[in-house]
Amino acid sequence: MEETGPKLVFLCNPNNPTGEYLGKKRVVEILDICNKLDALLVIDEAYVDLSRKKWYSDDLIRDGNLIIVRSLTKSFSCAGIRIGYLIAARGIIKALEAVKIPWNVNVLAQKVAITLLGEIAYLKQGVELVEAEKAYLSGEFKRLSLKPIRSDANYILLDLNGRNASALNEKLLERGIYLRDCTSFGLPEFVRIGVRRHDDNVELVEALRDVLK
Incomplete structure:
Protein backbone atom coordinates (compact mmCIF):
# COMPACT_ATOMS: atom_id res chain seq x y z
CA MET A 1 0.00 0.00 0.00
CA GLU A 2 2.80 2.41 0.82
CA GLU A 3 4.15 2.02 -2.73
CA THR A 4 0.84 2.54 -4.54
CA GLY A 5 -0.58 5.23 -2.22
CA PRO A 6 -4.30 4.36 -2.48
CA LYS A 7 -7.03 6.78 -1.38
CA LEU A 8 -9.35 3.94 -0.35
CA VAL A 9 -8.60 0.43 0.91
CA PHE A 10 -11.33 -2.22 0.96
CA LEU A 11 -10.90 -5.13 3.38
CA CYS A 12 -13.33 -8.05 3.44
CA ASN A 13 -13.17 -9.61 6.91
CA PRO A 14 -13.94 -12.52 6.97
CA ASN A 15 -12.50 -12.81 3.50
CA ASN A 16 -14.62 -13.90 0.57
CA PRO A 17 -14.15 -16.61 -0.67
CA THR A 18 -11.50 -18.03 1.71
CA GLY A 19 -13.30 -17.40 5.01
CA GLU A 20 -10.07 -16.20 6.65
CA TYR A 21 -10.76 -13.78 9.51
CA LEU A 22 -8.03 -11.33 10.49
CA GLY A 23 -7.54 -10.65 14.18
CA LYS A 24 -7.55 -7.21 15.75
CA LYS A 25 -3.75 -6.82 15.75
CA ARG A 26 -3.48 -7.31 11.99
CA VAL A 27 -6.42 -5.01 11.24
CA VAL A 28 -4.93 -2.28 13.44
CA GLU A 29 -1.67 -2.58 11.49
CA ILE A 30 -3.58 -2.05 8.23
CA LEU A 31 -5.50 0.89 9.72
CA ASP A 32 -2.25 2.50 10.90
CA ILE A 33 -0.83 2.32 7.37
CA CYS A 34 -4.04 3.84 5.98
CA ASN A 35 -3.81 6.69 8.48
CA LYS A 36 -0.23 7.43 7.41
CA LEU A 37 -1.35 7.51 3.77
CA ASP A 38 -4.50 9.52 4.59
CA ALA A 39 -6.48 6.68 2.98
CA LEU A 40 -9.98 5.61 3.96
CA LEU A 41 -10.25 2.00 5.15
CA VAL A 42 -13.57 0.23 4.54
CA ILE A 43 -14.01 -3.09 6.36
CA ASP A 44 -16.76 -5.31 4.99
CA GLU A 45 -17.96 -7.46 7.90
CA ALA A 46 -20.98 -8.93 6.12
CA TYR A 47 -20.22 -12.44 7.42
CA VAL A 48 -18.72 -11.58 10.81
CA ASP A 49 -21.77 -12.38 12.96
CA LEU A 50 -21.54 -16.06 12.07
CA SER A 51 -17.88 -16.36 13.06
CA ARG A 52 -16.99 -17.80 16.45
CA LYS A 53 -13.82 -15.69 16.42
CA LYS A 54 -15.67 -12.38 16.13
CA TRP A 55 -14.02 -9.49 17.97
CA TYR A 56 -15.35 -6.00 18.70
CA SER A 57 -14.12 -3.73 15.90
CA ASP A 58 -16.34 -0.71 16.65
CA ASP A 59 -13.70 0.77 18.97
CA LEU A 60 -11.38 1.29 15.99
CA ILE A 61 -13.65 4.02 14.60
CA ARG A 62 -12.02 6.63 16.82
CA ASP A 63 -8.53 5.64 15.63
CA GLY A 64 -8.69 6.85 12.04
CA ASN A 65 -10.41 7.05 8.66
CA LEU A 66 -12.55 3.95 8.94
CA ILE A 67 -15.94 2.67 7.79
CA ILE A 68 -17.31 -0.67 9.02
CA VAL A 69 -20.07 -2.24 6.91
CA ARG A 70 -22.30 -5.07 8.18
CA SER A 71 -25.25 -7.02 6.85
CA LEU A 72 -28.26 -8.15 8.86
CA THR A 73 -29.60 -10.25 6.00
CA LYS A 74 -26.54 -12.53 5.96
CA SER A 75 -26.63 -12.98 9.73
CA PHE A 76 -30.35 -13.76 9.98
CA SER A 77 -30.97 -15.60 6.68
CA CYS A 78 -33.31 -13.06 5.11
CA ALA A 79 -31.40 -12.08 1.98
CA GLY A 80 -34.43 -10.71 0.12
CA ILE A 81 -34.85 -7.89 2.65
CA ARG A 82 -31.49 -6.33 1.69
CA ILE A 83 -30.77 -4.47 4.92
CA GLY A 84 -27.48 -3.59 6.56
CA TYR A 85 -25.70 -0.73 8.26
CA LEU A 86 -22.36 1.01 8.57
CA ILE A 87 -20.42 2.54 11.43
CA ALA A 88 -18.12 5.54 11.00
CA ALA A 89 -17.09 8.84 12.56
CA ARG A 90 -19.63 11.68 12.42
CA GLY A 91 -17.73 13.55 9.71
CA ILE A 92 -17.73 10.53 7.40
CA ILE A 93 -21.42 9.85 8.07
CA LYS A 94 -22.26 13.46 7.23
CA ALA A 95 -20.37 13.23 3.94
CA LEU A 96 -22.15 10.00 3.01
CA GLU A 97 -25.57 11.46 3.83
CA ALA A 98 -24.89 14.26 1.35
CA VAL A 99 -24.56 11.80 -1.55
CA LYS A 100 -26.82 8.87 -0.65
CA ILE A 101 -29.98 8.32 -2.65
CA PRO A 102 -33.30 9.29 -1.01
CA TRP A 103 -35.54 6.53 0.36
CA ASN A 104 -32.65 4.07 0.20
CA VAL A 105 -34.22 1.74 2.79
CA ASN A 106 -37.88 0.78 2.48
CA VAL A 107 -40.29 0.62 5.42
CA LEU A 108 -40.54 -3.18 5.39
CA ALA A 109 -36.76 -3.53 5.64
CA GLN A 110 -36.67 -1.03 8.51
CA LYS A 111 -39.33 -2.96 10.45
CA VAL A 112 -37.53 -6.26 9.89
CA ALA A 113 -34.20 -4.76 10.97
CA ILE A 114 -35.64 -3.49 14.26
CA THR A 115 -37.12 -6.93 14.96
CA LEU A 116 -33.87 -8.74 14.13
CA LEU A 117 -31.90 -6.66 16.62
CA GLY A 118 -33.84 -8.43 19.37
CA GLU A 119 -33.01 -11.93 18.10
CA ILE A 120 -29.48 -12.32 19.46
Missing part, protein backbone atom coordinates in the same frame (compact mmCIF):
# COMPACT_ATOMS: atom_id res chain seq x y z
CA ALA A 121 -30.28 -15.78 20.88
CA TYR A 122 -31.17 -16.96 17.38
CA LEU A 123 -27.87 -15.61 16.11
CA LYS A 124 -25.91 -17.51 18.76
CA GLN A 125 -27.69 -20.71 17.78
CA GLY A 126 -26.72 -20.03 14.18
CA VAL A 127 -23.04 -19.75 15.10
CA GLU A 128 -23.13 -23.14 16.86
CA LEU A 129 -24.96 -24.73 13.92
CA VAL A 130 -22.43 -23.35 11.44
CA GLU A 131 -19.48 -24.66 13.45
CA ALA A 132 -20.96 -28.15 13.79
CA GLU A 133 -21.90 -28.40 10.12
CA LYS A 134 -18.54 -27.03 8.94
CA ALA A 135 -16.85 -29.82 10.86
CA TYR A 136 -19.18 -32.39 9.31
CA LEU A 137 -18.72 -31.09 5.76
CA SER A 138 -14.94 -30.76 6.07
CA GLY A 139 -14.66 -34.35 7.23
CA GLU A 140 -16.84 -35.65 4.40
CA PHE A 141 -14.99 -33.60 1.77
CA LYS A 142 -11.68 -35.07 2.88
CA ARG A 143 -13.13 -38.57 2.54
CA LEU A 144 -13.93 -37.66 -1.07
CA SER A 145 -10.28 -36.63 -1.63
CA LEU A 146 -11.26 -32.96 -1.81
CA LYS A 147 -9.46 -30.22 0.11
CA PRO A 148 -11.55 -27.88 2.29
CA ILE A 149 -9.80 -24.64 3.25
CA ARG A 150 -10.15 -23.82 6.95
CA SER A 151 -12.76 -21.10 7.32
CA ASP A 152 -13.84 -18.73 10.09
CA ALA A 153 -17.05 -17.83 8.21
CA ASN A 154 -20.29 -19.63 7.35
CA TYR A 155 -18.92 -21.03 4.09
CA ILE A 156 -16.07 -23.26 2.95
CA LEU A 157 -13.72 -22.76 0.02
CA LEU A 158 -13.27 -26.21 -1.48
CA ASP A 159 -10.29 -27.24 -3.59
CA LEU A 160 -11.60 -29.74 -6.14
CA ASN A 161 -8.19 -31.36 -6.48
CA GLY A 162 -7.72 -30.58 -10.16
CA ARG A 163 -11.36 -30.75 -11.24
CA ASN A 164 -13.04 -27.91 -13.12
CA ALA A 165 -15.68 -26.09 -11.05
CA SER A 166 -17.95 -25.30 -14.01
CA ALA A 167 -17.98 -28.91 -15.17
CA LEU A 168 -18.80 -30.10 -11.66
CA ASN A 169 -21.66 -27.62 -11.39
CA GLU A 170 -23.20 -28.90 -14.62
CA LYS A 171 -23.43 -32.37 -13.11
CA LEU A 172 -24.78 -31.11 -9.79
CA LEU A 173 -27.43 -28.98 -11.51
CA GLU A 174 -29.01 -32.21 -12.75
CA ARG A 175 -29.61 -32.96 -9.06
CA GLY A 176 -30.93 -29.49 -8.27
CA ILE A 177 -27.73 -28.30 -6.58
CA TYR A 178 -25.61 -25.30 -7.54
CA LEU A 179 -22.31 -24.32 -5.91
CA ARG A 180 -20.55 -20.96 -6.13
CA ASP A 181 -18.05 -21.39 -8.95
CA CYS A 182 -14.92 -19.46 -7.93
CA THR A 183 -13.60 -18.94 -11.46
CA SER A 184 -14.42 -15.22 -11.13
CA PHE A 185 -11.98 -15.10 -8.21
CA GLY A 186 -9.27 -16.61 -10.42
CA LEU A 187 -9.85 -20.06 -8.88
CA PRO A 188 -11.36 -22.27 -11.63
CA GLU A 189 -10.76 -25.45 -9.62
CA PHE A 190 -12.47 -24.22 -6.45
CA VAL A 191 -16.07 -23.80 -5.30
CA ARG A 192 -17.46 -21.93 -2.30
CA ILE A 193 -20.03 -23.84 -0.30
CA GLY A 194 -22.45 -22.14 2.07
CA VAL A 195 -23.10 -24.11 5.26
CA ARG A 196 -26.76 -25.11 5.46
CA ARG A 197 -28.96 -27.34 7.61
CA HIS A 198 -27.70 -30.87 8.20
CA ASP A 199 -30.19 -32.52 5.83
CA ASP A 200 -29.13 -30.18 3.03
CA ASN A 201 -25.46 -30.83 3.73
CA VAL A 202 -26.00 -34.60 3.67
CA GLU A 203 -27.75 -34.25 0.31
CA LEU A 204 -24.79 -32.28 -1.05
CA VAL A 205 -22.25 -34.86 0.15
CA GLU A 206 -24.23 -37.71 -1.39
CA ALA A 207 -24.52 -35.83 -4.70
CA LEU A 208 -20.78 -35.14 -4.75
CA ARG A 209 -20.06 -38.77 -4.00
CA ASP A 210 -22.15 -39.79 -7.02
CA VAL A 211 -20.74 -37.30 -9.54
CA LEU A 212 -17.13 -37.85 -8.48
CA LYS A 213 -17.21 -41.61 -9.05
